[in-house]
Structures are given as C-alpha cells and as structure tokens.
Amino acid sequence: MSLIQTKNLHLHYGNFHALKDVNIEIGRNEVVALIGPSGCGKSTYLRTLNRMNDLIDGTSIKGEIIIDGQNIYDKKLDVNELRKKVGMVFQKPTPFPKSIFENVAYGLRVNGIHKKAEVEETVEQSLKQAALWDEVKNDLKKSALALSGGQQQRLCIARTIAVKPEIILMDEPTSALDPLSTLQIEQLIEELRKTFTVVIVTHNMQQAYRISHKTAFFYLGELIEYADTKQLFENPQHERTKNYVQGKFG
Amino acid sequence: MRIKYLGEKIIEGFIYGSGWITTLVVVVIVVFLFREGSGLFNKKPLEEGYGIVINAENKVREITAQEIRQIFEKDITNWKELGGADEKIVVFSLSNIDKYFTEKDLGESFSLLPEKIKEFVQENKGVIAVFPEKYLATSLVHLEIAPISFWSFISGKDWYPTATPSPQLGVLAIILGTLWVSLGAMLFALPIGIGVAIYMAEIAEKRVRELLKPFIELLAGIPSVVFGFFGLVYIVPxxxxxxxxxxxxTALAGSILLGIMALPTIITLSEDAIRSVPKELKEASFALGANHWQSIARVIVPYAKSGVISACILGIGRAIGETMAVLMVTGNAAVIPTSFLEPVRTITATIASELGEAQQGGIHYEALFLLGSILFIITFLINWIAELVTRKK
Known part of the structure; x- marks a missing residue:
C-alpha cells in the first residue's frame, strides 16, 4: 500500500478554489516532484501534507489524505505528531537565531528529548547525513545566521532529519541558492531517498528530471498528469503537460 | 521652472539641516542643564548674607554643612569631635540670643548687637556664632564652610534645602526613590506588557485584536495628571x-500608576517586534512538531528579543521621567526607601514641586538643576545599556 494516499482533495482559500479533486499516491522511499506554473497549487498541495495550511485563515478542505493508514485531517489527530512524521524544508533557508547545534537540537527538545548524550549523537548524525558536519563540526556553538545560504539550507535539512521523519517535504529548496549549492542539495536528496520519502516542489524542470522518480504536473489547481518522471518528460499524455515541459509556457 | 527648482532646493536644505538642528538643540539643552547644575560646587552651603564666627583660640577652621546641622541639633556637642580642643560647643544665634541678652541690652534696632557679639565670642572659648555678616566685626575669626562636593551631594542622606543656617543638599534618598518607584513599575509592567503583546500578536483573533488595540492606544493618550487623580482617588485609599x-x-501607588502609563509603549512596540518575525520562521518551528507555545517561547520571542527589549527600555524611560502622577501619589518624603509601602520622593517630583520656590541662581536652585542632570545621566545610561543589549545580537 502507498505511504501517502490523496483522495478527491479539494481546498478553498475563502472563495478561491485552490485545489480541485486531486488524487495522488506516493510510495515509500520515492522522490516525487511537483511541477507547474506559478499559482497552480503545487505548493498548496505540498502544504496539505503536513497541515501547514491550517495556519492560514479561511482555509477549508474536503477529501482525504491518508498517511500510514491514517487520515491526517481526522479531528482526533495530533497535528504536532503529524509534523514530526512529515518534515518540511522551505524555499528560503530559515535558521533560528540560535547556534548551529541548537538549531538541529530544537526539534528534539520541543519533542521532549533532553538527554545530553542522545541529543549530541542525533545532532552529529543529522549534520553528517545533511553533508554539513565536516564544515561546521568545529563551530557548533556559532550562530547559524553566520553560515552561507547553501549551508543554512543544509542546516535546515539536518534540522528536519533530526526528528526522524518518514517523509520530507521540500518547497523549492534550491530556488534561493547558487548553482554549486543547488548541486550539493540535489546530491543530498539522492542520499536522502534511501531513508526517506521526499516530495519536492520545483520550478526547475531539469532538477525534477534529475532527482525524481515520479512527477506530478499541476495546472490551475488541477492535477493534469502524474506519471514516472521519465515518461512524463519524454512522452507526456496531455497537451498541456507537453507544452509546459517543453518550455512553451510557464 | 526656476521657482520650482528653488522650492526643491529649500526643501532639500531643510531636510539636510533638520537633523543637525535637532542634534544642536539636544546639545544646547544638555550643556545648559550641566552648566546651571555645576554652579552648585562653587557655592557655600550657608544662608546668604550670613557668617559664622568662633573664638580666636579655637583651632577648627573649616566644617561641613552636615556638621553645622549636627551642631544645631545637638548631635555634636564638643569641639573635640571636629578635631578641635576639648571644649563644649556653645551655639549662639538670633534664635537663642534672648537666652543671653535682653532686648534692652541690644539697644534700639540692634544697634548694640555687633558689640555684644564681639564680647560674647571673645569671652566664650567654645562659642559658634551664626549671624548676618553685617553684625559681625571684621576682627573676629571666621569659620569657613566647606563647599559641597559631588560625592557629598550624591551620597548625602538629608534633603533639607531650606534649612537654616545651612541647607542640607544630599540627594541619595531622592535618587533611590526614583529608581525604587521605577523598579516597582517595571516589575509590574514588564510581565503584563510583554504578555499582552504576545497575546495580541500571536494568540488573539483578528477581531479581538482590533477591539483591544484602540483601548491600549488610548491609554497612551491620557494626560498624566488624570492618572494622578485616578491614583489619588482610587489606588491610594x-x-x-x-x-x-x-x-x-506610597512607592507602590506610584509604581502601579507608572506601570500603567508605561504599558502602551511596551505593548505597542513589543507587538510590532513580535509581529515582524518572518512567517517562514514560525512555520519552520511548527514544521518540526513544536506547538504554538513552544514556538512562541523558543523562536518567536527570542527572534523579536531586541525589539522587545528596546520597547521595555523606552517604557522604563517614560516611567523614570514621569512627573505629575508620581508627585500626586507617592507622598514625597525624602527618605531612603526600604519597602514599597512607604512614601518616597522622586527626582522629577522634587524638581517640579521645589523649583518655583527656589531663589534663581541660589544654592537650592542649582541643586535642583544638578538633580535634573543626574536624571539625564540615568536615562542616558539606560539607553546606552539598551543599545549594548540589542547590538550583541
């Protein structure tokens, strides 16, 4: 059974119908890219998976998202538990105004893990997994704000990994970075998919092609096509998909 | 075309100049304050026109204002205590002259007084005679009064600026009173102010916030004398x-009023600071499974820290400089505060209530200016500390 099942999902911001009848299944350890022009609903869909849209006033949702066999919009569900299981990396790096160490330890501490040895071990492991350890191991007490943009983004990934999620959501994680940092993040995603399921929103078609197993194309709130990446890019079934991936509009 | 150009030039000149003019005004005020205040140290703390004479054999040549007070209050009764010979002090002044001479002895309109004083001083080894200078023969030995030192001004516990013959100008109790009332105000205003700011910025629904906001802003607009009335009629009883x-x-009444008056500053500025925390940062915290409280306590408020601190400093600044309300409710007793349930006197209340009756250019007048300078230094230090704290980030 798929890890994430989205069934007949509709989302409204006030009167605006932002997602229209979306159905997607995402399997464990897959990397799924969400593509489409600006305002097509791809980020909105991503943010339904960890209920980040709850924070926006006037959002209403119909349909179901089932993760690990549980409807995440069930009233009895603990949102904070869900967000531990479904981590998120944002477009702009968002380090907290704390030390590098405390940034990674934050997720542990808010989830009640305080044992020093355990925290230290997890922080080290997470930084290693995010390919940042070698660069910062001597400066763990330094402010995270002093890192470069690419380093900050990898720190945010380390921070997300530290709470041991099953799924990592990425909302255009490289759009604010230079090409070299982008490359590092892409290589990191290659590694991450061994352990996690990754859903990534991207504007960069080559990036989607390089790193994902499956790609979903959104247009005006609708899921137009969802297929294996290779197939979607090389042999799209829909006219709109074809135009978009071939760069005819966007 | 040319007129328009000229207009632009004038506006440009105004904008360029305004910053300098403002700075200049501040500098002029500060210089004026310190110049008036520093005159105090050149003056002798003795009633104007008076002189003090002693017996020629007395070795003591100079005493302080405080010692004069102690002599007149019989706390010092022997010259030995002032470094002189073992001789009992005999106080001789207009207020006890009837003990030694009858009205007849002194003649018509005190015409014989100078002669009598001279005789009395020469006969009594322990005498200390305080009289208007015009009655004192020049041949008599004068006792000098030490000028007020900065240290004695700051550390003196007695504030009796109109005492005769020697005004007592010690401001320790007044400075501590100011700090005490402000401390009380902050103990009460900081938690409430920051709490309300967090509530308004993070927790309250938009409707509730829009309802509360005008009330808090209104609080800033109430004149301080109205706060004073309110305190006098409700809080004091x-x-x-x-x-x-x-x-x-009491100090507590002043603290409560000042706290209320500092609230709008603290709330409005802290709320702005908390509200300006980037949305992404909050979301990042939520995305790691933190609940709302954890996000507020560990990410949002720490991020807004410098703004919240400067809000609190500005609130303290308002509290320390506030005059009318504290004047009305703190009781104005110049004693060193030991509890919040005693009357205290603040710097501002002292200046406001006494400046009108102090003789211009006199020692009391200059002491009040020096108090004003001290208030300025205190607020300056607070601002400077705030600057350091926020820069550390």
Missing part, C-alpha cells in the same frame, strides 16, 4: 485599606 497603612501615598 485602596492600598491604605488593603495593607492597613497610616498613609496610602
């Missing part, structure tokens, strides 16, 4: 009954 006090005019 309430405290008196609540703690069973002889008088309700």
């Amino acid at each position: 309430l405290l008196q009954n609540l703690f069973n006090l002889p008088v309700g005019e």
Whole structure:
C-alpha cells in the first residue's frame, strides 16, 4: 500500500478554489516532484501534507489524505505528531537565531528529548547525513545566521532529519541558492531517498528530471498528469503537460 | 521652472539641516542643564548674607554643612569631635540670643548687637556664632564652610534645602526613590506588557485584536495628571485599606500608576517586534512538531528579543521621567526607601514641586538643576545599556 494516499482533495482559500479533486499516491522511499506554473497549487498541495495550511485563515478542505493508514485531517489527530512524521524544508533557508547545534537540537527538545548524550549523537548524525558536519563540526556553538545560504539550507535539512521523519517535504529548496549549492542539495536528496520519502516542489524542470522518480504536473489547481518522471518528460499524455515541459509556457 | 527648482532646493536644505538642528538643540539643552547644575560646587552651603564666627583660640577652621546641622541639633556637642580642643560647643544665634541678652541690652534696632557679639565670642572659648555678616566685626575669626562636593551631594542622606543656617543638599534618598518607584513599575509592567503583546500578536483573533488595540492606544493618550487623580482617588485609599497603612501615598501607588502609563509603549512596540518575525520562521518551528507555545517561547520571542527589549527600555524611560502622577501619589518624603509601602520622593517630583520656590541662581536652585542632570545621566545610561543589549545580537 502507498505511504501517502490523496483522495478527491479539494481546498478553498475563502472563495478561491485552490485545489480541485486531486488524487495522488506516493510510495515509500520515492522522490516525487511537483511541477507547474506559478499559482497552480503545487505548493498548496505540498502544504496539505503536513497541515501547514491550517495556519492560514479561511482555509477549508474536503477529501482525504491518508498517511500510514491514517487520515491526517481526522479531528482526533495530533497535528504536532503529524509534523514530526512529515518534515518540511522551505524555499528560503530559515535558521533560528540560535547556534548551529541548537538549531538541529530544537526539534528534539520541543519533542521532549533532553538527554545530553542522545541529543549530541542525533545532532552529529543529522549534520553528517545533511553533508554539513565536516564544515561546521568545529563551530557548533556559532550562530547559524553566520553560515552561507547553501549551508543554512543544509542546516535546515539536518534540522528536519533530526526528528526522524518518514517523509520530507521540500518547497523549492534550491530556488534561493547558487548553482554549486543547488548541486550539493540535489546530491543530498539522492542520499536522502534511501531513508526517506521526499516530495519536492520545483520550478526547475531539469532538477525534477534529475532527482525524481515520479512527477506530478499541476495546472490551475488541477492535477493534469502524474506519471514516472521519465515518461512524463519524454512522452507526456496531455497537451498541456507537453507544452509546459517543453518550455512553451510557464 | 526656476521657482520650482528653488522650492526643491529649500526643501532639500531643510531636510539636510533638520537633523543637525535637532542634534544642536539636544546639545544646547544638555550643556545648559550641566552648566546651571555645576554652579552648585562653587557655592557655600550657608544662608546668604550670613557668617559664622568662633573664638580666636579655637583651632577648627573649616566644617561641613552636615556638621553645622549636627551642631544645631545637638548631635555634636564638643569641639573635640571636629578635631578641635576639648571644649563644649556653645551655639549662639538670633534664635537663642534672648537666652543671653535682653532686648534692652541690644539697644534700639540692634544697634548694640555687633558689640555684644564681639564680647560674647571673645569671652566664650567654645562659642559658634551664626549671624548676618553685617553684625559681625571684621576682627573676629571666621569659620569657613566647606563647599559641597559631588560625592557629598550624591551620597548625602538629608534633603533639607531650606534649612537654616545651612541647607542640607544630599540627594541619595531622592535618587533611590526614583529608581525604587521605577523598579516597582517595571516589575509590574514588564510581565503584563510583554504578555499582552504576545497575546495580541500571536494568540488573539483578528477581531479581538482590533477591539483591544484602540483601548491600549488610548491609554497612551491620557494626560498624566488624570492618572494622578485616578491614583489619588482610587489606588491610594485602596492600598491604605488593603495593607492597613497610616498613609496610602506610597512607592507602590506610584509604581502601579507608572506601570500603567508605561504599558502602551511596551505593548505597542513589543507587538510590532513580535509581529515582524518572518512567517517562514514560525512555520519552520511548527514544521518540526513544536506547538504554538513552544514556538512562541523558543523562536518567536527570542527572534523579536531586541525589539522587545528596546520597547521595555523606552517604557522604563517614560516611567523614570514621569512627573505629575508620581508627585500626586507617592507622598514625597525624602527618605531612603526600604519597602514599597512607604512614601518616597522622586527626582522629577522634587524638581517640579521645589523649583518655583527656589531663589534663581541660589544654592537650592542649582541643586535642583544638578538633580535634573543626574536624571539625564540615568536615562542616558539606560539607553546606552539598551543599545549594548540589542547590538550583541
């Protein structure tokens, strides 16, 4: 059974119908890219998976998202538990105004893990997994704000990994970075998919092609096509998909 | 075309100049304050026109204002205590002259007084005679009064600026009173102010916030004398009954009023700071499974820290400089505060209530200016500390 099942999902911001009848299944350890022009609903869909849209006033949702066999919009569900299981990396790096160490330890501490040895071990492991350890191991007490943009983004990934999620959501994680940092993040995603399921929103078609197993194309709130990446890019079934991936509009 | 150009030039000149003019005004005020205040140290703390004479054999040549007071209050009764010979002090002044001479002895309109003083001083080895200078023969030995030192001004516990013959100008109790009332105000205003700011910025629904906001802004617009009335009529009697006090005019009453007056500053500025925390940062915290409280306590408020601190400093600044309300409710007793349930006197209240009766250019007048300078230094230091704290980030 798929890890994430989205069934007949509709989302409204006030009167605006932002997602229209979306159905997607995402399997464990897959990397799924969400593509489409600006305002097509791809980020909105991503943010339904960890209920980040709850924070926006006037959002209403119909349909179901089932993760690990549980409807995440069930009233009895603990949102904070869900967000531990479904981590998120944002477009702009968002380090907290704390030390590098405390940034990674934050997720542990808010989830009640305080044992020093355990925290230290997890922080080290997470930084290693995010390919940042070698660069910062001597400066763990330094402010995270002093890192470069690419380093900050990898720190945010380390921070997300530290709470041991099953799924990592990425909302255009490289759009604010230079090409070299982008490359590092892409290589990191290659590694991450061994352990996690990754859903990534991207504007960069080559990036989607390089790193994902499956790609979903959104247009005006609708899921137009969802297929294996290779197939979607090389042999799209829909006219709109074809135009978009071939760069005819966007 | 040319007129328009000229207009632009004038506006440009105004904008360029305004910053300098403002700076200049501040500098002029500060210089004026310190110049008037520093005159105090050149003056002798003795009633104007008076002189002090002693017996020629007396070795003591100079005493302080405080020692004169102690002599007149019989706390010092022997010259030995002032470094002189073992001789009992005999106070001789206009107020006890009838003990030694009858009206007849002194002649018509005190015409014989200079002669009598001279005789009396020469006969009594322990005499200290304080009289208007015009009655003192020049041949008599004068006792000098030490000028006020900065240290004695700051550390002196007695504030009797109109005492005769020697005004007592010690401001320790007044400075501590100011700090004490402000401390009380902050103990009460900081938690409430920051709490309300967090509530308004993070927790309250938009409707509730829009309802509360005008009220808090209105609080800033109430004149301080109205706060004073409110304190006098409600808070003072309430405290008196609540703690069973002889008088309700206490430091606590002042602290409560100042706290209320500092609230709008603290709330408005802290709320702005908290509201300006990037949305992404909050979301990042939520995305790691933190609940709302954890996000507020560990990410949002720490991020807004410098803004919240500067809000609090500005609130303290308002509290320390506030005059009218504290004047009305703190009881104005210049004693060193030991509890919040006693009357205290603040710098601002002292200046406001006494400047009108102090003789211009006199020692009391200059002491009040020096108090003003000290207030300026205190607020300056607070601002400087705030600057350091926020820069550390």
